[in-house]
Amino acid sequence: MYTKNQSIRELVDKNRILIAAHRGTCGGNVVQNTCLAYKNALLHGADMIEVDASMTTDKVFYAFHNGEEPLELGIDRDIRTMSSEEVEKLFTLNSLRQVCGQKLEHLEDVLEHFRGKCLINIDRSWFYWKEIIDLLDRMDMKDQILLKSGVEEELLKELEESGTGIMYMPIMKSPEEWDIIQKYGINVAAA
Template identity: 40%
Template sequence: MIGKKEFNSINNLLNQKLKEKGILIAVHRGSPGGNIIENTIPAYKAALKQKGDILEIDVIKSTDGVLYVFHDGQEKRLLNENDNIKTLASTKIEGLTYLNAIGHKTSYKVERLDDILEAYKGEVLINIDRAWDIWLELLPKLDQHDMVNQIILKGPVVREQLEFLNSYKTKYMFMPIIHSLHEIDVTLEYQNINLVGIELIADSEQHPLFQDEVISSIKNNDLFVWANAINLDDEIILFAKLDDNTSIIQNPDLGWGRLFDKKVDIIQTDWPAILADYRDHKIQ
């Protein structure tokens, strides 16, 4: 059972899915391609059709306080916009339209967080990323949707933010992004956070967080282990190159398969259908 006993009712959906699937597939920004754009309802629909279990979404706030689903830093590629979206008002954001996978203009616009939450209420686990700097505004908005059993917040180990979660009345599931053993210890200090799992960042197999005894210790604390298999580029290594590229270009046994062997509970990927097929054969 994942999480503390006092939060069992909140964590029930997560635990049900882990029991049912064994290993869960978290889909990075949904499944874009062609005329379907990342971080949109169609991309998330595609992810679910490809057997994804968790939708990863990026949330930002406009200058006038409206919450949107978008990964800032991608404005030029996706919107042909030079300014960071966080510096724009909602009227400007809603006048922008997406470019598709080959750079052609579409009629599709940046979606509000409210619309995406309502589209997937009661259906699927949702991991909210890159929003830790706006939790003060985000969490009250999440409260309005009554989706506490679906939302997994993600964020770095920053004491000010951990203190906020520790004192916040609604106990959303939380997964810290961990880069060191010390960060695990810091996170465990906060007893009133609904801590459900840990994302481990390890740049090599020699990294302390890659070691089996560390993974076992995390799981012995009734927490899941999340490994990020996505390839952001050729330089960034998120979990010792046990990643999508290795799995697809070489052999899934060398990437995803080793994550299975290390008893990882959740794998984040850009290729849910291929990973799901591998999981189905691996777990049989």
């Protein structure tokens, strides 16, 4: 189990394998990418939660995987094309695709809720790394955050230039991509 300021290396040395809960552990009225799903995942033994990030047109971040709008919200529109005012009017659907009264949660609220409680992998944030990195820098949680992306030199350069030291987990598809990553002064914590 993660303890505040514990490094990912210490956790691996202790547990050998880390369990990451993709979008939390959901089902029934526990909707993915919500504090309840993440809390459920931690109760089931996860070391790390994976949180998706989507940003609205007015630059408000939600814990949400764009493309899942039909399944999670019953709409056929990418929330990245919506304002936060529009998103706030939406309710999520449960596993039976019925409105369950929950709303999408602000990414900042989710992060604050799990401050010091677990490792947090932020996924799908590469679309707006500058804004995400600025948010994470303000929140001062880099000891428990891992950013994830495909191996794209533009993103690696942006992460290096941020100077934040945020942990990074590349999505690698070939050994050659490791050579690309090694050219950058970034904090690679996992792959």
